[in-house]
Amino acid sequence: MRLLSVVSEETWSAIRDGCAARGVDAGLVACLVQARLRFAGAGNRRNLFAEFDRLLDAAGEAGDVLALPPALRPRGRSKGAAVQLRSLSVRNWKVFRRVEVHCPEHDPERPIVLLGGKNGSGKTSLLQALLFGLYGRWVPAEGFRDATGSSAHRRGAYRKAIESAFHRRARSEGEPVMSVTLAFDTAEGRLQIDRRWFFGPDGSFVDEDEEVVLQVGEEGDVLSVPAGIDPHEFYQDEIARRLLPPALAPFFFFDGEQVKRLGERRLSEQVRLGVESLLGAHVLRDAVSDLRDYARDRARDAGVETLESEDRRAREIARLEERERTILERLGTLEAELFPMRARRDALIGELGGMAAGSFADLQEILERRKRNEGAQVHLRQAINAFAAEELPLVLAGRRLREALAHRLRQEEAAEVRSQFGSRHQDALEAFIRAFSEQDPPLDEVEPSLAARIRAAWQAWSGPEGPEELRHHYLAGRSRAGVLDRLSRAGAEHESQALAIIRDLSRAVEEHAALTGLVEQHRNRSERRERLAGELDGLSVTIEARDSERRQLDRDLGELRSTLFPRREEDQLRRRRQEAAVPALRRAALSLRVAEGVEKTIGAVVPAYFEVLAREATRSYRALAHKDMVQRIHIEPDGEVVLLDRAGSPVQDLDASAGERHVFAMALMAAVADLAGCALPVVMDTPLGRLDSEHRDRILSFFSAGKNQTILLAQPDEIHGRYLAQIEPRIATSYHLDHEAGADGPGESIVNEGYFPLATV
Amino acid sequence: MGREDPPVQLVDILRADFRTSRDADATSTELQRVLALPYRYHPARLALGLSLADPAAPPPPADLLGRPIKGETLFGHEENDLAWWTGLLVEHTGLAGVTKRRLQDDVAAHWQRGTQLLWTRWERHEGDPHLFYARLIGQLAAS
Numbered sequence: 001m002r003l004l005s006v007v008s009e010e011t012w013s014a015i016r017d018g019c020a021a022r023g024v025d026a027g028l029v030a031c032l033v034q035a036r037l038r039f040a041g042a043g044n045r046r047n048l049f050a051e052f053d054r055l056l057d058a059a060g061e062a063g064d065v066l067a068l069p070p071a072l073r074p075r076g077r078s079k080g081a082a083v084q085l086r087s088l089s090v091r092n093w094k095v096f097r098r099v100e101v102h103c104p105e106h107d108p109e110r111p112i113v114l115l116g117g118k119n120g121s122g123k124t125s126l127l128q129a130l131l132f133g134l135y136g137r138w139v140p141a142e143g144f145r146d147a148t149g150s151s152a153h154r155r156g157a158y159r160k161a162i163e164s165a166f167h168r169r170a171r172s173e174g175e176p177v178m179s180v181t182l183a184f185d186t187a188e189g190r191l192q193i194d195r196r197w198f199f200g201p202d203g204s205f206v207d208e209d210e211e212v213v214l215q216v217g218e219e220g221d222v223l224s225v226p227a228g229i230d231p232h233e234f235y236q237d238e239i240a241r242r243l244l245p246p247a248l249a250p251f252f253f254f255d256g257e258q259v260k261r262l263g264e265r266r267l268s269e270q271v272r273l274g275v276e277s278l279l280g281a282h283v284l285r286d287a288v289s290d291l292r293d294y295a296r297d298r299a300r301d302a303g304v305e306t307l308e309s310e311d312r313r314a315r316e317i318a319r320l321e322e323r324e325r326t327i328l329e330r331l332g333t334l335e336a337e338l339f340p341m342r343a344r345r346d347a348l349i350g351e352l353g354g355m356a357a358g359s360f361a362d363l364q365e366i367l368e369r370r371k372r373n374e375g376a377q378v379h380l381r382q383a384i385n386a387f388a389a390e391e392l393p394l395v396l397a398g399r400r401l402r403e404a405l406a407h408r409l410r411q412e413e414a415a416e417v418r419s420q421f422g423s424r425h426q427d428a429l430e431a432f433i434r435a436f437s438e439q440d441p442p443l444d445e446v447e448p449s450l451a452a453r454i455r456a457a458w459q460a461w462s463g464p465e466g467p468e469e470l471r472h473h474y475l476a477g478r479s480r481a482g483v484l485d486r487l488s489r490a491g492a493e494h495e496s497q498a499l500a501i502i503r504d505l506s507r508a509v510e511e512h513a514a515l516t517g518l519v520e521q522h523r524n525r526s527e528r529r530e531r532l533a534g535e536l537d538g539l540s541v542t543i544e545a546r547d548s549e550r551r552q553l554d555r556d557l558g559e560l561r562s563t564l565f566p567r568r569e570e571d572q573l574r575r576r577r578q579e580a581a582v583p584a585l586r587r588a589a590l591s592l593r594v595a596e597g598v599e600k601t602i603g604a605v606v607p608a609y610f611e612v613l614a615r616e617a618t619r620s621y622r623a624l625a626h627k628d629m630v631q632r633i634h635i636e637p638d639g640e641v642v643l644l645d646r647a648g649s650p651v652q653d654l655d656a657s658a659g660e661r662h663v664f665a666m667a668l669m670a671a672v673a674d675l676a677g678c679a680l681p682v683v684m685d686t687p688l689g690r691l692d693s694e695h696r697d698r699i700l701s702f703f704s705a706g707k708n709q710t711i712l713l714a715q716p717d718e719i720h721g722r723y724l725a726q727i728e729p730r731i732a733t734s735y736h737l738d739h740e741a742g743a744d745g746p747g748e749s750i751v752n753e754g755y756f757p758l759a760t761v
Numbered sequence: 762m763g764r765e766d767p768p769v770q771l772v773d774i775l776r777a778d779f780r781t782s783r784d785a786d787a788t789s790t791e792l793q794r795v796l797a798l799p800y801r802y803h804p805a806r807l808a809l810g811l812s813l814a815d816p817a818a819p820p821p822p823a824d825l826l827g828r829p830i831k832g833e834t835l836f837g838h839e840e841n842d843l844a845w846w847t848g849l850l851v852e853h854t855g856l857a858g859v860t861k862r863r864l865q866d867d868v869a870a871h872w873q874r875g876t877q878l879l880w881t882r883w884e885r886h887e888g889d890p891h892l893f894y895a896r897l898i899g900q901l902a903a904s
Contacts, residue, residue, distance in 0.1 A: 381797070384891045388796075389803050390837075392894060393810030397849050401813055405852040471857040472848055474770050482841040483848050495898055502895040509889055 007033070007280035011605055015284065018601030024594050028059045032594060036287040038233050045290065052294045056587040082106060082679035083243060084709045085113075085130075086190075089181040092167035094125035095749040101126070101735060106185065108707040110732040115713050116756050117737035122749040123713040124255055125165075127685045131253055132165070133180030133195050134239055135246045136210060136232070162197050162205045169742070171203040186242050189217055193239065214238055244680055247277045251672045255685030255713075262669070263662035267641035270665055271617075274672045275609045281602045288602075291595040295588040310574070317571055320564040327557045334550045341543050348536040355529050363522040370515040373508055380505040387498050394490045395498070406487045409480050412470050416477075429458050610635035613668075616675055621667035623702045624695070625660065663695060670702070681709035688718050696723055704730045716756045724755070766860035769851075771843045773861045774836065778829035781805075781872035786827025788876045795883065796890040801828070802835050808875025809868065811897075813849055819870035827872075835868075 007015075016026035032055055039048035084106040090096045103113050117123040131139050137158050166178050179196040191214065198209040214223040214235045223238060225231040240246065250258060251274075262270060276282055299310075394402070433451045437443070443450060475483065614635040621633060630651055634642045643651040666687075673682065682703065688696045700719075703710050704727045712719065712727075719727070734755040741747040780786070785808075792804040812819055836846040850867055851859050882900075886893045 381891055384894060385798060385803070388798070388894055389800075389806060390842075392897070393806040394845065394849075395898065396807065396810030396814055398814035400816070401849055401853060405848050408852060409848070469857045472851060473768055473857070474847065475844055479771070479840060479844045483845045486841060486845050498898055499895060502892060502898075505889070505891050506895070509892070 007283055008278065010609075011279040011281065011284070011602075014605040014608075015598060015601045018604065019594065019597040022593060022597040022600075024590075024597045025059070028055065028590075029594055029598060031055045032291065032591075033284060033287040033598075036290050037283065038230065045293070048290060049294050049297060052291070052591060053298075053587060056590050057583070059590060082108075082708055083187070083681065084185045085182065085681050085683075085711065086185055087181070087183040088126065088130060088133075090126070090129045090133075090179070092170035092175060092178040093129050093180060094165050094167065095122040095739065095747070096125065096129075097167055097170065097748055099126075099749070099751050101751055102733075103709070103711075104732050106709055107732055110730055111707060111709050112704055112727055112731045113709065113711045114719070114727070114731050114734040114755055115711065115737070115751075116716055116719070116735070117713065117749075118715060118739070121737040121739040123715075123737065124685050125749075127253060127255055127683055127713060128165070129180045130182065130683060131249060132161075133182045133193055134243065135249065136195055136212060136236070138236055138246045140246050140249050159205050162210075163199075163203065166197070166199055166203060166205070169748070171199065174201065176200075184243060188242060190220075191216055191242055192220060193235075212236075244676070244678055245280060247280060247282055248672070248676050248678075251277065251669045251676065252680050253683040254669065254687075256687055256689045259662060259665050259669070259687065263665035265661075265665075267643075267661065267664060268635075268639045270661075270668050271610065271613060271635055271641050272606065272639045274617075274668050275606050275613055278613070278672050278675055279602075279605060279609060281606060284598050284602055288595045288599045291591045291598075295591045295595070298584045298588040298591075301584060313567070313571060313574075317564070317567055320560060320567065324557065324560055324564060327553050327560065331550060331553050331557070334546050334553070338543060338546050338550070341539060341546070345536065345539050345543060348532050348539065352529060352532055352536065355525055355532075363519065366515055366518045366522065370512060370519065373512045373515060377505060377508045377512065380501055380508060383501050384498070384505060387494075387501065391490070391494045391498065394486070395494050402487045402490055406484055408471060409475070409484055412472060413477075413480060415470075429455065607637045607639070610637070610639065612675065613671060616671035617664075617668050620670040620674070620702070621664060624663050624667045624670075624698050659692070659695075662691070666699065679708050681711055682706075683711040683713070685713040686715055686718055687712070688723075689715065697726065700726055720756075766862055768858040769847070769861040769864050771840065771847060774832040774843055774847055774864065775838065777832045777861055777865060779805075779832060779835050779865060779868045779872070780825050780829040781827040781869045781876070782822035782824045783826040785822060785873040785876045788880050789827070789872070792876065792879055792883065796893065800834075802830050804876070804879065805830060805835060805872055808873075808879050809846075809850075809871050810875065811878045812871035812875035813853055815874070816853070818854075819867075819874035821866065822869050822873045825869055827869075 012030075015029060019026050019029050032052060035048060035051040035055060039045065039051065085103055086105075087100060087102045089098075089100040091098050093099075101115070115123065115126070137155070139158070162178075167175075170178070176199055177196050178199070179194065181195075182193045184191045184193075194211075194213045194215070196211045197205055198211070199205055210232075212232060212235050215221060216223050223235070225234045244252060262273070265273070276285075433454060436454070437447050437451065472480070614633045618630075618633045621630060622628075629645050630643045631646045632644045632648075634644055636642065645651050673680070684703070687703075688699060691699065700723055703712075733753075735751050735753055736756050737749050738752055739747055739749045781789070789801070789804045789808065792798075792807075793801060796804065798804055832843070836843050847864070850864060850871070853871075854863070854867060856863075882897065883893060886896055
């Protein structure tokens with residue numbers, strides 16, 4: 001399918017501008033979306049991604065304008081004249097073995113084709129034949145879709161749907177083909193779509209075993225497929241262009257269940273779905289999703305992650321490196337602080353160790369020595385005091401006086417002797433000398449001289465004259481001798497004794513001072529020791545804290561590097577791979593840019609259409625809803641739907657009522673169908689089953705009032721009596737389905753002309 | 762006039778009171794304190810010894826209001842001690858027949874003069890009081 005067959009011109013225009021603003025050329029976007037459309041539902045995406053490779057390579061560095069081949073250039077959807085279904089033929093489709101329904105040439109005054117059928121007679125099968133006939137594997141089989149379905153899933157579901165649609169008896173009878181043929185009158189003339197599905201002998205539908213042929217014009221010419229284009233794609237594109245893109249089909253061809261499912265959504269979701277379908281945004285969203293997958297895939301193939309995760313990794317590495325830097329700086333600071341601290345601690349320990357050695361014992365010894373010294377001093381001082389009291393005064397009195405006294409005392413002693421012996425003392429001396437010389441052995445020569453010496457000593461001792469009077473009369477002989485003895489000992493002997501004691505004392509005093517100095521030194525050292533020990537304690541605490549922090553940082557650094565280093569290596573490896581994989585990565589980056597541009601544009605475009613849709617939905621809702629309280633539908637920029645009354649105040653309870661949501665869904669579908677700008681037939685399968693009588697009236701009058709072809713597939717109890725009468729003047733033709741139950745399994749239905757006879761007025 | 766005093770005997774000295782002037786006594790008490798001497802007679806004996814070294818007769822004191830010290834305390838109660846002290850005092854007078862009274866007056870004068878000399882020398886000395894004696898002896902030896 002071509003881009004503009006599925007994406008509205010308005011959307012495309014916005015995409016073009018949005019991508020241009022991001023430096024991505026719209027031609028590239030168109031080609032990429034186109035490729036995505038072409039490969040949708042084609043199993044795995046290898047071919048799609050290879051096509052992306054080709055397109056992105058061709059786009060060059062900055063996403064230059066691509067020279068789109070003419071067949072790929074967006075072309076506007078066919079608009080203008082009304083489209084009518086002219087015939088629907090099925091073969092081996094569900095309960096129908098072979099059926100044809102013909103619609104007369106369109107008359108705007110009689111736009112209704114009424115097709116009655118009881119439950120199980122095949123009304124819904126006819127609706128599905130229409131959808132499958134139009135779109136084949138692109139059929140919006142799940143009804144309204146607003147999410148990207150997995151293509152594999154869709155593919156499986158499609159195969160299953162086709163296999164179960166194959167008429168059972170035809171299969172059992174070995175027929176190989178099931179077909180749907182549709183004929184439309186379009187602005188470009190007659191268009192006939194002939195789609196055939198081929199089955200194996202076991203009734204299995206084989207991939208690609210589906211044929212579609214488009215015939216145009218009154219002659220039924222087969223539409224030729226341009227060279228190089230897949231016929232399937234070409235035909236689907238033509239169907240979308242001439243009739244309707246698949247996404248919009250549910251707004252034209254629907255059954256009661258579908259309306260119910262839509263009605264079960266919140267109003268805002270309904271609106272968003274409507275706008276996205278109208279704009280073809282889901283096609284773009286699918287493309288965005290594939291482009292992102294493509295980028296991831298190519299980056300992975302290139303051995304690198306997506307650009308986002310690469311950026312994330314780079315940021316993570318930068319963060320780790322920053323953390324590493326911070327830790328290293330802190331470690332440097334800590335080391336710088338710790339170095340002098342440790343040196344100081346060692347010095348303190350050394351000094352304290354030296355001080356500690358034997359200091360106590362030393363001090364004790366010194367104190368003991370000082371004690372002994374003090375004891376000795378006491379003795380010395382006592383001795384000195386005794387000397388001062390007893391001997392010193394005599395010394396101080398001086399030698400002169402002492403000698404004078406001694407001399408006087410000796411004189412007085414001699415005088416006393418003389419006075420006692422008188423004149424007899426000379427006779428006694430001579431008698432003594434005679435006795436001396438008679439002693440044996442004789443002295444011979446020395447005898448005369450000895451005698452002379454004795455006479456001289458006697459003379460000297462007795463003196464020529466004694467003192468006239470006694471000065472020291474109070475001293476008796478014994479006392480005088482004692483005084484002389486004392487005087488003879490005084491002087492040099494006493495002085496030297498005293499000086500020796502004083503010298504000892506002087507030494508003791510000096511030693512005491514020295515010992516006191518040592519004690520003081522010890523005390524000072526002790527104080528210093530305490531001060532140093534205090535400093536050491538404080539320093540040790542600080543060092544331990546710093547060390548603890550350093551150890552923690554070392555651990556942190558280790559852990560960090562165990563993360564960082566492998567990542568860095570991995571990053572370098574990735575960079576080398578990247579360099580080798582630059583083209584793939586460039587393509588991936590470009591595809592991401594395209595995806596981003598498209599996604600953002602959709603995000604901007606969708607809300608812009610809310611107002612348009614709100615206006616149209618107001619009109620249709622006011623026609624359909626029997627409650628007249630809603631005056632206006634307002635859609636907020638975020639898609640939130642607000643129903644306003646005449647006063648402009650919000651009507652609160654509508655979203656809570658299942659019936660009203662159902663009506664709103666129909667109004668929305670009508671609004672979307674109207675805004676789609678295609679005058680396509682509306683095919684409704686049992687649209688009124690769930691509605692009350694007033695809503696039936698309103699819906700019937702609403703849909704029958706239009707000029708477009710309206711095909712109603714109805715149950716007999718749904719449209720009968722006055723309802724039938726209400727639309728009778730607008731009916732162009734009518735049929736009813738008759739079902740014959742089969743003997744073995746489901747039976748077969750056929751189409752007969754005319755509505756149920758009993759249902760007429 | 763009554764009859765003349767008899768020459769002194771040692772026993773008289775033993776019992777007699779000796780005193781000096783009030784000022785000399787006060788100085789003597791201060792010397793006792795600074796020289797850390799246990800008894801009052803200690804500075805008195807040193808003063809007497811120092812004064813006796815001067816051959817000149819000491820001037821008499823202005824008063825005799827100092828506190829007394831018994832002879833047996835001032836000179837010692839041993840006979841020999843009394844004997845040499847008396848001998849030195851009497852020999853310094855150069856007189857015979859010295860009376861107890863004369864001896865008490867001479868002691869008062871020597872005590873006063875010696876105290877003054879001792880104080881003067883102490884004032885020039887700083888340091889351990891016991892080393893002061895060494896200085897005294899040294900000065901004596903040098904004189």
